[in-house]
Amino acid sequence: GGGGAGGGSESGGQGGGKKQVTVGLALSTLNNPYFVTLRDGAQKAADAAGVKLIVADAGNDLSKQTSQIEDFITQKVDVIVVNPVDSDGIVPAVQKANDAHIPVIAVDRGVNGGKVATTIASDNVEAGKMAAEALFKALGGSGKVAELEGVPGASATRDRGKGFDQAVQANSGIQVVAKQTANFDRSQGLSVMENILQANPDLNGVFAENDEMALGALQAIKNAGKAVKVVGIDGTDDALKAIKAGDMVATVAQQPEWMGKTAVEDAVKLAQGGSIDQAFTAAPLTLIDASNVDQYLK
Amino acid sequence: MSLLQVTDVHKRFPGVHALKGVSFAMEAGEIHALMGENGAGKSTLLRILSGAEPPDAGEIRLDGRPVHFTHPRQAHEAGVRVIYQEFSLIPGLSVAENIVLADLPRRGWWVDGRRVRSLARAALERLGVDLPLDTPAGQLGVAQQQLVEIAKALHGEARLLIMDEPTASLTAQEIRNLFQVVRQLAAHGVGVIFVSHRLEEVMELADRVTVLRDGETVGTLRVKEASPEEVVRRMVGRAIGEFYPQRRARIGRTVLRVEGFGAPPVVTGLTFELREGEVLGLAGLVGAGRTETAEALFGLRPHAGAVWMRDIAREEWRRIPLRSPRDAIQAGIGYLPEDRKQSGLVLRLAVRDNMTHPTLERYLAAGFVRRGKEAAAVRERARALAVRTPSIDAVVENLSGGNQQKVVLGKWLEISPRVLILDEPTRGVDVGAKVEIYRLIQEMTEQGTAVILISSDIPELLALSDRLLVLRRGRLVAEIGREEATHERVLALCSQGVGA
Amino acid sequence: MKRLHWVDYGLVIGFLALAGALTAASPVFLTWSNLMNVARQVSINGLLAAGETFVVLSAGIDISVGSTMALAGAVVAGVGLAHGFALGGLAALLVGTAVGLANGLFVVRFRVPAFIATLAMLGIARGATLIYTQGRPISGLPESFLFIGNGWLGPVPFPVVLMLATYAAAHVTLRYTAFGRYVYAVGGNARAARYAGIHTEKVLYAVYAIAGFLAAVGGIVLTSRLASADPQAGVGIELDAIAAVVLGGASLFGGEGSVLRTLLGALILGVLNNGMNLLNVSPFYQEVIKGAVILFAVVVGNWRPRSQGQFKTGG
Amino acid sequence: MKRLHWVDYGLVIGFLALAGALTAASPVFLTWSNLMNVARQVSINGLLAAGETFVVLSAGIDISVGSTMALAGAVVAGVGLAHGFALGGLAALLVGTAVGLANGLFVVRFRVPAFIATLAMLGIARGATLIYTQGRPISGLPESFLFIGNGWLGPVPFPVVLMLATYAAAHVTLRYTAFGRYVYAVGGNARAARYAGIHTEKVLYAVYAIAGFLAAVGGIVLTSRLASADPQAGVGIELDAIAAVVLGGASLFGGEGSVLRTLLGALILGVLNNGMNLLNVSPFYQEVIKGAVILFAVVVGNWRPRSQGQFKTGG
């Protein structure tokens, strides 16, 4: 379907010069320190380049994110950076931006349709696999393991869970005794872990699909006086501290700050009439454990 | 063949055996009164006849055929029309819609708004009243709401018209109109069941009267052959001596002075005094502003002018603030509102809670309510007032209307008021209880309480009041002493210049 | 319904004040394209809120509408891909209506408080959605289906047309049909409604069924709009739907309110979200400002001559 | 309050049936350590639900408790780290109470429907939390502070003791103080309460303040339990708190219910979550089963001799 009324010509970006460049950043959520960090990276890059950054928080609601992108289009931002709530569901919104000739950059998660100038993303499946393998290694290749899942049906839940499953299949000594959701939430991570420990007092390891749940699980394990090994994903400050303290085995850092920064830098390039040759930039995944945690701790 | 034949109907509620084998019969075209004390089971019986509640046992025949109504709809379709004692209007629907709700005229899917209004207007005209058809029923005053309830029952073709205390909040004129309509219906073969606590109404209107006592039928009398005393004796199981008590309170010093008082914009410019042990009657038609005056005196609505009370301890006049009912209560003023269900009671709470709401602080020890002490006081009060309830922890909602009224009265007696305002205190109260209430008023005034009595029952007002103030359209039009006050005079003063 | 007069008036003032402020603050706000944008964004919550209005008027509450929407959205995609979208749409509407009827069953037949019955249903429908979709979005929907959520009828987006038609129908139903009057009656005084011969149970079944049906319509629109069915769609949206209803002046105690004012409530919420984005308010401040503006709008809307409704408290 | 008898009875049966089933299904369920585990998990929602009971009894509703909890939890951590945890705790309690009073202000003074007033507050308090924490958890809390959430008093976790003490106090307040009785009066019939000389406004202020205060206590416990203040804590928990209240048989129409039954409601919800985890039920099925079990418990709990409360619908 065609766009609304109003031709976009009068505000078309005639190169750089005096015109203020505006970048719209549509984040899936700010409920999570990971995305707050991503935003901070984006903000730094925007400040450095002297462009205006508009941030929208969708609260993990796809239709809200779609609306926010529509609002960006209405405002005629120069570039939209989207961190989709869902890679499939965001396609129509991206197509609307395409129709309005506003370039789109995907960050952290890809977009499965429409035209995207570039994608800067980390591979969640790979992250899940890396974290799981770090756990299995720490367990010596065998033991009883619980998986703490994120919000059921969310894309990070699916992808990280898929990576975990792949790692489990490759490790015959690992027995998954519990698979429960704690909705990416620390307090639920705590409660659910407490319950899992009741049912499985001989548990050896926990794979948490994010660091928040891992930290909650850690608290439960500590309270129960158990020695259960925990891994998480994201590389948040609290997780790094826990690794440093020897409580947590490892986390997989996806470097949200770098992604935010790179995305905005690319956006500025596009807005100034430049182009980006690389269609996909994989954000480096780093396994952080006791051996290298000092490098990342601020 | 009788129009209605009720045989051995039983009904139990948890803790209450409300009907213990009620039987009676009535003919088409007959006006049949049901009488009985508060809680005798009249409303329960009528709810069973109207399909609102199933009987536990017994048989009901309409036109000779046994009927088993499981929903009021079926009774309605069989031509049964009911005026319930409980508030049965939909506050958000218009007057017209309320009147025709049971069979909304339709054209296909649509409600036929024009016919709704014309049918409703017809029903109201039959009753000789004029009400705004499009106003939501919730916005009307109690009296007007009652008229709507009646109009609701008059709409459509009735075989059997059941009226549970329809006159309780009506004026004399409205009652006259209603009776006329009822007689016309009866003349056209409609059977009418009429419940009222006003004996003179029953004697005037009914052909026969069936008396209920404690859930049992005591008997059926022909009104022409029965004397009022006989009916009352059957009802309460004994003769009631003097109906109205002899006024013999000693009237003392002035306790309350009201100057330039008003409840703007309805009432203005009231100046009067009230003395210890005195009963001051407020007469007026519906809408004259008596309730508003009372509410303003009780701090429920903003007032104009000043209210002074004599400070007992220091023998001096003190101007009392009336920002809220609390202020009024603190000054020793109590108020029994005219609408007990909406203003007088928290229906879902127990007798105990309702009775001690204004006085709870009295039962506190170290901040906690001493429930034992509270219970003892409430039990005592309930006994003194002869409240018929399974226990003081019974929910007020389940008490019969008259007993609810006694609970409200008990609440105000608890504060030992210096001034007690009674707004229609005997509305819906049985003869026995009425006498009780009169006796209570008598006792209170003997102890020096001053009473302001609002009543639309003029004989009652005349018999009880030492002095009468007549209000008309929010103004004081006359003050008359006990001796000069006659029914005709009061009525004339009330209605002078007020268009019918 | 004279008494509602002031509510009407006040809310309209609140709305106009808000729109005026946004027009002054943002040059794009008052453009046709942005207004249609807002209207389209409002349409889904608008559909849910229309159904919720019936339930609230009947003195009930339905907090399962978000889950029902997600379930119906998944069904239209799943069945649609397998058997065509005509059948898919039909199946989704049936499922939504069935969920609503189940709510009605528990409320009416088993006397479960509406809040609890629909809370349970919120979980059940969400779980059913996850099971049906295996927790994955269903995408790859054909272009033809996308018209419902993204198409235009002349200058107006199709979902907006759908929403407006729904409101027109709901308004007419509530005001001019016997059923509509019965909804007010049951909500205003259930006992009196029964005494007047109204089959209150049927009315209650119907209002929950309507809420479920409209949630399903919302789900179809949403799936089409996103070109995929998201199993996590509509989490928490019940609060928005109820907010629109109550903001529109309906009483949670039943019997009072109007569906047109619900639309106004939904529009206020939508305009507020749109305005925040247009003005680039920092996300952390958005919630604060939104809350403050809602309070302000209601307080302004509540202003009325003294001595009316003085005993109204609570929710 | 005799009439509530059957509700009591039924709910206890529902609860025992649930517990019995879990005992049969899982060998660990009926162990002291698991029971204490459940009790501790229930404690936070339990605290919120206790406050919510006051509001619901007064015929109001407070959906801001989750945000208030998060705000207070952030305040105790932030102020605590800067000025010590005694001051931190005090500040958190003050903030919670202030939020409650603000709710009361809007409900009473400006006659904003409770749902809307507290919905706005839900946003405002959440925004304030995000602003205060900059969207990041506040961690690094000292061991001494962690006792509140994780310590034990003999064989019982400290949060459980706190919760039980709160319920005891709430019960005594509601049953044995004038204020408590006024709450029922205001909720049952605000008009009649006013006519009886009760300062209904003060009562309403107080109930919202209590809800805010107890939400703050919950926030302190939560922060201590997690050893960090999460700005996103308690999103959506208001539904759980209200669910506990209504599951406990309180009417959303006010004036009816008891805080002890709220505790039972909260326990049912907690046991249900625990049981799901113990039995390792697939997350997709959990919601379905939870919903079904809640319905079942209420239907069982609702069973009573015929002819009582037949006009109760909605709510």
Ligand SMILES: Nc1ncnc2c1ncn2[C@@H]1O[C@H](COP(=O)(O)OP(=O)(O)OP(=O)(O)O)[C@@H](O)[C@H]1O
């Ligand atoms: N739903 C109920 N639950 C419990 N008890 C009830 C219920 N309805 C009525 N009762 C009891 O049944 C008895 C009969 O009540 P009913 O209302 O029929 O009396 P009544 O004769 O109409 O009295 P009144 O003249 O005061 O209206 C009373 O004791 C009353 O408390």
Ligand SMILES: Nc1ncnc2c1ncn2[C@@H]1O[C@H](COP(=O)(O)OP(=O)(O)OP(=O)(O)O)[C@@H](O)[C@H]1O
């Ligand atoms: N909520 C209301 N809204 C509008 N008008 C009202 C309302 N309540 C009462 N009125 C009107 O105020 C007037 C006074 O009411 P009311 O009938 O109580 O008068 P009154 O003088 O107390 O007479 P009585 O005591 O005989 O009923 C009436 O005209 C009534 O219709």
Ligand SMILES: [Mg+2]
């Ligand atoms: Mg009666």
Ligand SMILES: [Mg+2]
């Ligand atoms: Mg009056």
